[in-house]
Amino acid sequence: MVDNRLSPHGGKLVERVLDPKEAPGRIAGLKTVPVKGQTVRECVSLAYGFFSPLEGFMGRADVDAVVNKMQLASGYVWSVPLVFDMPKQQIDELEIRTGDSILLTFREKPLVILEIEEIFTYDKELMAGKIFGTTETKHPGVRRTYGYADHFLGGRVTLVSEPIIREPFKRFWKPPAVLRKELAAKGWERAVAHQTRNVPHTGHEWLMKGAWFASQATGVLVNPVVGEKRAGDYIDEAIILGQDVLREAGYFREDVHAVSLLFWDMRYAGPREAVFHAIVRKNLGCTHHMFGRDHAGVGDYYGTYDAHKIFDTIPDVGIYPVLTKEWYYCPVCAGITYEGLCGHQKSKQKFSGSVIRSIIQDGVKPPRLIFRPEVFDVVMSAAEEYGFGSPFVTERYLAEAQPVLTMPDVKK
Numbered sequence: 001m002v003d004n005r006l007s008p009h010g011g012k013l014v015e016r017v018l019d020p021k022e023a024p025g026r027i028a029g030l031k032t033v034p035v036k037g038q039t040v041r042e043c044v045s046l047a048y049g050f051f052s053p054l055e056g057f058m059g060r061a062d063v064d065a066v067v068n069k070m071q072l073a074s075g076y077v078w079s080v081p082l083v084f085d086m087p088k089q090q091i092d093e094l095e096i097r098t099g100d101s102i103l104l105t106f107r108e109k110p111l112v113i114l115e116i117e118e119i120f121t122y123d124k125e126l127m128a129g130k131i132f133g134t135t136e137t138k139h140p141g142v143r144r145t146y147g148y149a150d151h152f153l154g155g156r157v158t159l160v161s162e163p164i165i166r167e168p169f170k171r172f173w174k175p176p177a178v179l180r181k182e183l184a185a186k187g188w189e190r191a192v193a194h195q196t197r198n199v200p201h202t203g204h205e206w207l208m209k210g211a212w213f214a215s216q217a218t219g220v221l222v223n224p225v226v227g228e229k230r231a232g233d234y235i236d237e238a239i240i241l242g243q244d245v246l247r248e249a250g251y252f253r254e255d256v257h258a259v260s261l262l263f264w265d266m267r268y269a270g271p272r273e274a275v276f277h278a279i280v281r282k283n284l285g286c287t288h289h290m291f292g293r294d295h296a297g298v299g300d301y302y303g304t305y306d307a308h309k310i311f312d313t314i315p316d317v318g319i320y321p322v323l324t325k326e327w328y329y330c331p332v333c334a335g336i337t338y339e340g341l342c343g344h345q346k347s348k349q350k351f352s353g354s355v356i357r358s359i360i361q362d363g364v365k366p367p368r369l370i371f372r373p374e375v376f377d378v379v380m381s382a383a384e385e386y387g388f389g390s391p392f393v394t395e396r397y398l399a400e401a402q403p404v405l406t407m408p409d410v411k412k
């Protein structure tokens with residue numbers, strides 16, 4: 001079945017990366033502003049069109065429309081603000097004005113040119129309340145929002161050079177234009193996306209398999225998010241290699257499974273973030289996106305299936321949401337089964353992330369029915385190679401692991 005819903009959000013894939021020959025001339029003489037973390041990742045994702053139709057950081061009209069109407073000023077559905085913040089004091093010191101272009105740098109290397117179209121302020125409490133449904137600072141997205149500086153700079157960004165992606169992430173780095181070609185070459189007319197920040201257990205595996213059946217997809221695109229890490233998270237190396245080995249070990253056939261990464265710092269905005277994930281994966285060339293229980297949630301801020309319900313309340317975003325309930329182990333069925341099918345609700349044994357984590361922590365191989373031995377082995381070797389001995393983020397990992405992406409020098 002050919003699906004015609006393959007166009008990017010807004011109709012055109014954004015790609016704003018300078019020709020290496022032009023770069024030295026374009027950045028010469030620009031004021032520079034060092035940036036890090038989330039901003040770096042968002043610059044790269046913006047420039048490669050992951051966030052099409054956005055061409056840069058939002059101005060006030062877009063932020064306002066996103067906050068109040070869940071759409072861009074142009075009318076396209078959009079659910080999460082993308083802003084570049086800067087303190088007034090720094091703006092004044094550098095004498096930055098609307099109409100200027102400035103060079104954002106990362107680790108002293110040129111990152112993007114930002115053409116400043118607008119300098120504005122915004123009520124952060126209003127933003128947090130509308131986006132997250134709460135203004136409690138216990139919510140990590142609210143904290144992130146309150147952490148923004150007092151002013152925002154809106155404008156288009158242009159990436160100065162192609163980024164350098166370190167191992168083992170390099171082979172998973174596929175900008176939308178590249179990935180779209182690869183999916184087309186595979187004949188994936190119907191691709192179902194899986195958002196993850198987890199090492200997969202068999203519950204995740206069956207979530208993907210179930211969504212593949214439900215959407216009659218040609219393939220599953222696993223798209224882990226790589227962003228800010230906190231102590232205790234799985235290291236990104238374990239996540240991406242653990243997902244990839246499901247295919248290498250044959251749990252998914254070679255022709256129905258692929259893994260690529262997304263630079264994104266989770267907002268934990270629950271339903272609003274689900275809409276954002278759908279749009280990004282539409283830009284990647286997927287026709288479907290699976291959403292399980294408590295998608296992109298945190299604590300008890302959202303109802304278990306709020307991220308399902310939101311799709312009934314917004315216009316069609318051009319990618320089909322595949323809404324699934326829970327997969328779990330049932331001792332009566334003697335296997336992994338689905339909440340929507342199995343009648344032994346009293347016997348069900350939910351996958352507990354914390355139980356699986358503690359098993360992994362102890363280095364004991366879990367039963368293959370709940371955790372694949374190949375995944376376990378890959379996670380353990382990723383721990384040795386990249387995690388200073390641990391598959392979980394430690395203080396040492398936070399301090400010493402190299403950034404996943406860096407920028408090269410620009411040769412004059």
Ligand SMILES: [Zn+2]
Pocket residue numbers: 330331332333334337342343344
């Ligand atoms: Zn059962």
